[in-house]
Amino acid sequence: MNHSRRNLVLNALSLAALFSVLYLFKRYGTEYQVRILNNMGIFITMAVSYNLVNGVCGLLHLGPNAFITIGAYTSALLTMSPAEKQMSFIIEPLIWPLSVVQAPFVVSLLAGGVTATLFAFLISFPVLRVRGDYLAIVTLGFGEVVRVMCNALQSVTNGPLGIKGLTPYTDLWWSWGVAVFSIIAITKLINSSYGRAMKAIREDEIAAKAMGIDPFKHLMLAFLVSAFFGGIAGGLLAHLITTISPTLFTFFLTFNLLIIIVVGGLGSTTGAVIGAVLFTWGGEALRVVESPMDFGLFVIPGIPGMRMVIFSVILMAVIIFARRGIMGRNEFSWDALFRRLRLSGR
């Protein structure tokens, strides 16, 4: 059996294993466990797509929350029935075409992704003209603009009231199905000639340009693909928590994604997945520090907000002491795993 065929079989087997674990949790797991797993899947999609711009292309993009917001609102507005919309938009009615359309969940997710991509296309012209810190601030600014718009455009987003009572369509199959699909799609992209060009731009843009690579075209491609999956993840998130409002998608969300990809290793898809899993699981485990602890003799009161302090310290510690994160820029591969197993077996 040659290597590529062996890898294909192993991939299929591990996918089957993943989905049987998910099946078991769906069947026997508690609601809390299922919720965490759902979050994990969504965060994997977000982190892997965010990593495409930040890690692979080396652009510090601080506005993925904007695309997640756009995807969430688009998909939420599409799955609600006209009657429900009339009920929730109390202060100002929803504008015309949106108030009557209704679409199935799949269509709404895709529409969320496409709308996010559309906005990414429009914003990419000013954004991709600058690099480095300026790019960080411009994308951060775009995220803020989207948030302000969500608050202000009441006839589209219902303003600060947000949209309530969405049908909880997102289940384990959706969140993990999209996660697996986005990993496959983005890995394919990274391993294609486009992906290699993106890495070349990350390492040295001027040299890449001299080799005939068009930086704008490739960065735009990464930006759009990233926004597309961000938008879909936003739609999934909206239909998981069933209530969305502008406060949900602040810079805080971007900060979390940044922690995930930095801890996992900037530029590594495997790292992004590991980071997302660790973050979702660790975030729940760390709730301990926010709830009171009873040692029998004395009680330590819970400290609200302590989790965020710990997260910020982790981010700074990783970037200062272990700059490469868990995976560095390496990816998981079956070949490397077998080589290592054989070495240790000897």
Next chain:
Amino acid sequence: MTLTIFSQQLINAVSLGSLYALVAIGYTMVYGILRLINFAHGDLLMVSSYAAIYGITIFMLPWYVSFPLAMVFTGVVGILLDRAAYKPLRDAPRISLLISAIGASFLLENLALVIIGGIPKAFPRPDMFARVITVLGVRIQVLTLYIPTLTLILLFGLLFIVYRTKTGKAMRAASKDFETTRLMGINLDRIIAVTFLLGSTLAGAGGIMWAMKYPQVNPFMGVIPGLKAFIAAVLGGIGNIIGAVIGGFLLGLGEILLVALFPGMAQFRDAFSFVILILVLLFRPTGIMGEPITDKT
């Protein structure tokens, strides 16, 4: 719009603009030397406002002692910030430094949230700043006159340090070429520490002024002024002190004009500044006073 209202708005604009300028100067100084956007700069405003509050309420200091002490305290926090978050990354890629700065900003905010709590505190504004005087029918709160005055005094003090002292000369040299400056036998770590001290002290002054203008202090109060000051710094040409002042005034003027001319647009004020930022970067990426960017790696 009558002349009275117009002059009223103009005074407001000058006051707001000088506040932005005060904070933007600190941004620009740090950027000029380290080529780093100090994300945590805005949070130093918050640190200094709380320090000023505690000076007055817990240590029972009169305001004219508490405020300068709070500024100095903020300066020291700035130096510590550099030591903890930026110094270990001097030779690292710029992206690591920026991520560290974002982490530092979140750390300060959430540390304040844990220690102080999220409930907004009222700022004890001394009565002499709250007085209202009437000049030619224009009602002016005295504070709106004190802010630009203070900005000008601090600006001239800073310009004196930067252009007339040896340390200032070393700072200017470091902002031109880091490596050569080091080769000339200048202790760069000391220069960077002085830069952080000066920039953060100015942020401290800005924080106190901000808290007097909007007398409600909470752990996240520094985010918006920080972003506005950054935009002001870019507008004027980042790295340039005079540019930061001009940028601050222009941004203040623009925002007040927007609200005055189109009252319906008031809620878009924060978005407006970012649109300005994007436009400036599109048409004049180095700002009004900026020199062409030489890439310093």
